[in-house]
Every structure is written in structure tokens, then in C-alpha cells.
Amino acid sequence: MLKVVIEEERCKGCALCVDACPAHLIALGSRFNCHGAIPAIIAECDQARCTSCAMCARMCPDAAISIYRELKALQDADSRQ
Amino acid sequence: MVARKVFARPVSLKDVATHFCPGCQHGVVHRLVAETLDHFNAAGRTIGVASVGCSVFLYDYFDINVVEAPHGRAPAVATGVKRVHKNSLVFTYQGDGDLAAIGTSEIIHAANRGEGLTVIFVNNTTYGMTGGQMAPTTLPGQRTTTSSAGRNTASDGHPIRMAELLATLDGTAYSARVAVDSPGHVLEAGKAIRRAFGYQVEGRGFAFVEVLTTCPTNWGMDPVAANRRIAAEVIPFFPLGTFVDRSGDER
Numbered sequence: 001m002l003k004v005v006i007e008e009e010r011c012k013g014c015a016l017c018v019d020a021c022p023a024h025l026i027a028l029g030s031r032f033n034c035h036g037a038i039p040a041i042i043a044e045c046d047q048a049r050c051t052s053c054a055m056c057a058r059m060c061p062d063a064a065i066s067i068y069r070e071l072k073a074l075q076d077a078d079s080r081q
Numbered sequence: 082m083v084a085r086k087v088f089a090r091p092v093s094l095k096d097v098a099t100h101f102c103p104g105c106q107h108g109v110v111h112r113l114v115a116e117t118l119d120h121f122n123a124a125g126r127t128i129g130v131a132s133v134g135c136s137v138f139l140y141d142y143f144d145i146n147v148v149e150a151p152h153g154r155a156p157a158v159a160t161g162v163k164r165v166h167k168n169s170l171v172f173t174y175q176g177d178g179d180l181a182a183i184g185t186s187e188i189i190h191a192a193n194r195g196e197g198l199t200v201i202f203v204n205n206t207t208y209g210m211t212g213g214q215m216a217p218t219t220l221p222g223q224r225t226t227t228s229s230a231g232r233n234t235a236s237d238g239h240p241i242r243m244a245e246l247l248a249t250l251d252g253t254a255y256s257a258r259v260a261v262d263s264p265g266h267v268l269e270a271g272k273a274i275r276r277a278f279g280y281q282v283e284g285r286g287f288a289f290v291e292v293l294t295t296c297p298t299n300w301g302m303d304p305v306a307a308n309r310r311i312a313a314e315v316i317p318f319f320p321l322g323t324f325v326d327r328s329g330d331e332r
């Protein structure tokens with residue numbers, strides 16, 4: 001399941017999300033997007049390690065990141081409350 | 082696996098790319114204002130008043146009505162708009178060159194009259210749009226295109242702390258300074274902006290939020306280094322906090 005979705009064509013490659021992720025899951029890629037920026041990427045295998053904390057998305061000046069959380073994780077969190 | 086979206090672009094923010102430079106935190110402030118408009122479900126009855134500076138294209142980015150004000154005059158234009166459209170939410174969005182230099186008179190008198198406006202003041206310590214000139218908010222020693230040896234307080238004066246200054250006026254109901262340099266600060270900034278709009282929703286008077294932001298391009302720094310400068314140099318001079326918060330009962 002994808003917890004972090006980075007909209008490649010909205011990303012300006014500023015790396016503020018890279019700097020914000022406490023688990024160091026995001027990096028800048030290696031190819032340019034249509035606007036000449038090098039967009040941020042997250043490897044498929046790192047999606048599982050993501051806690052859906054949304055720190056990356058909060059720092060993004062371009063609202064290029066959406067965050068999803070597993071419903072099971074949400075239910076567990078609810079039942080703990 | 083079933084998933085739920087826990088963070089997404091606010092609907093009050095149009096789904097378009099902005100002209101802002103990479104890492105420019107005008108984008109974060111735009112998103113936080115849009116999140117607040119979503120919260121109050123108020124986009125349809127909100128009128129933004131844009132200033133002159135890099136944030137001049139408010140109407141391209143927010144799904145709301147926007148009036149364009151002459152440089153520095155947004156609080157005066159917003160006064161007229163709010164007095165005519167009493168049930169609308171009216172806010173100005175101004176840079177530090179706009180609000181603290183050419184528009185000093187307008188902001189002080191709008192606050193002093195206690196106009197029921199929300200003012201979002203984006204302090205990036207420079208004139209961004211015109212190429213990084215010294216602003217009244219430029220830090221002592223900061224190099225800009227018009228202070229190439231660094232701001233000299235003996236000849237250029239000291240930076241103005243607008244949030245504190247406006248808090249001294251009886252007309253100001255709420256005045257706070259926030260930053261967006263860390264996820265925690267972004268959360269706090271969002272709360273302050275929501276509070277400032279909440280004051281207007283409840284008709285409690287003039288509310289002001291100063292947001293410390295970066296201008297990586299004119300600071301000559303990459304966005305991450307510019308962001309670190311906020312905690313290292315800018316917050317020590319412009320402390321975060323709430324300088325006045327008059328609840329309805331006290332007034």
C-alpha cells in the first residue's frame with residue numbers, strides 16, 4: 001500500500017520533505033520533471049516503513065504530498081483512546 | 082489493505098502549480114490559510130485582499146474572491162470591503178516590504194481602529210519580488226542588494242517587530258508570531274491562523290499573525306539551509322509567541 005504519494009509534476013525539488021522525514025525515507029530522484037526540477041521520491045519498499053506521520057507533507061510548500069494511513073492502524077489507534 | 086487519506090491539499094487551494102521559487106514558504110502559508118478556510122467552510126464567503134510582492138497572485142491560487150490593493154494599502158482596501166460586506170470573511174496577505182515599509186501607516190491605523198479583519202503578514206526579512214532589497218525587517222548585519230556590507234543599524238535603524246508593535250494598540254484583539262520551519266511549528270502556525278480567522282468569525286476585532294518565512298532565492302541559500310536560518314538567526318531576533326489575545330469577555 002502507498003502511504004506517501006508525491007505528485008511528481010508539482011514537486012520543485014526543494015528537499016524540505018527529505019530533511020523533515022524522521023525515518024529518512026525520502027530522497028531526491030535522478031531525473032528532471034517537466035518543469036526542470038528533480039522531484040522527491042520514496043522507494044516502494046520504504047512505503048512499509050512509513051508511519052504516515054505527514055511531517056514531510058506539512059513542510060512541503062507546494063502541497064505535492066498526500067498521506068494515507070492503513071485503516072487497521074487507524075482502528076488500533078482509535079481503540080487505544 | 083484499506084487506506085484513509087490523512088493529509089491532502091485543502092480544497093480552498095486551487096489545484097495549480099505556483100510561480101513561487103523552490104522551497105519558498107509563501108506556499109506553506111497559502112496552504113495553512115486554505116486549510117483554515119476549509120475548516121470554517123468559508124471559501125464561498127471569503128474575500129482576500131492581495132498586496133504587492135511575490136504573493137500578488139492570490140487570485141490564481143485561492144478558490145475565493147480577491148481584490149488587488151495598491152502597494153501597502155491592503156488594510157485600507159480591506160477596511161472598505163469589510164464595512165460593506167459585513168458577513169464576509171476578509172483577510173489581507175502582505176509581505177514585510179508591503180506591510181512594514183510602504184504600508185506602515187495603513188496597518189497601524191486599521192489595527193488601531195479595531196477593524197474586524199484578519200491580517201496574514203509574511204516576514205521573510207527582505208523584498209522578495211524586486212530582487213532582495215533591505216526591508217525594515219532585515220536583520221542587523223544581513224546582506225541584501227541595498228545593504229551589501231550588512232544592515233548597519235546606526236544608519237539603517239533596527240528591524241521592526243510588527244507583532245509586538247501592533248499588540249500595544251487597544252484595537253488589536255489578537256497578535257501572534259509563528260514560523261513554519263519545522264513540522265511542529267507548522268502545526269502551531271496553522272492553529273494561530275485558525276484562531277485569527279476565528280476572531281473574525283466571532284466578530285471580536287482585528288487579528289494579526291506574523292509568519293517567519295524563507296526567501297531562499299534572495300538569501301542566496303538552498304531551501305534547506307534557508308529553512309535552518311529561521312531557527313539559527315531569525316527566531317532569536319523575532320521571538321515566537323502570542324503578544325495579545327483579548328477574548329470576547331474581556332472586551
Ligand SMILES: Cc1ncc(C[n+]2csc(CCOP(=O)(O)OP(=O)(O)O)c2C)c(N)n1
Nearest residue numbers: 133134135152176177178179207208209210
Ligand atoms: C508604489 C510602489 N512602490 C514600489 C514598488 C516595487 N515593489 C514591488 S514588490 C515590492 C516589495 C515586496 O516585498 P515584500 O512585501 O516583502 O514581499 P515579498 O515579495 O518578499 O513576498 C516593491 C518595493 C511597487 N510595485 N509599487
Ligand code: SF4
Nearest residue numbers: 021050051053054056
Ligand atoms: S509520512 Fe512521516 S514517515 Fe512517512 S515519509 Fe512522510 S515524514 Fe517520513
Ligand code: SF4
Nearest residue numbers: 011012014015017060
Ligand atoms: S517538499 Fe514538496 S516540493 Fe519540496 S522536494 Fe518535497 S515534495 Fe518536492
Ligand code: SF4
Nearest residue numbers: 101102105135209296
Ligand atoms: S523571490 Fe523569495 S519570496 Fe519571492 S517567490 Fe522567490 S523565494 Fe519566494
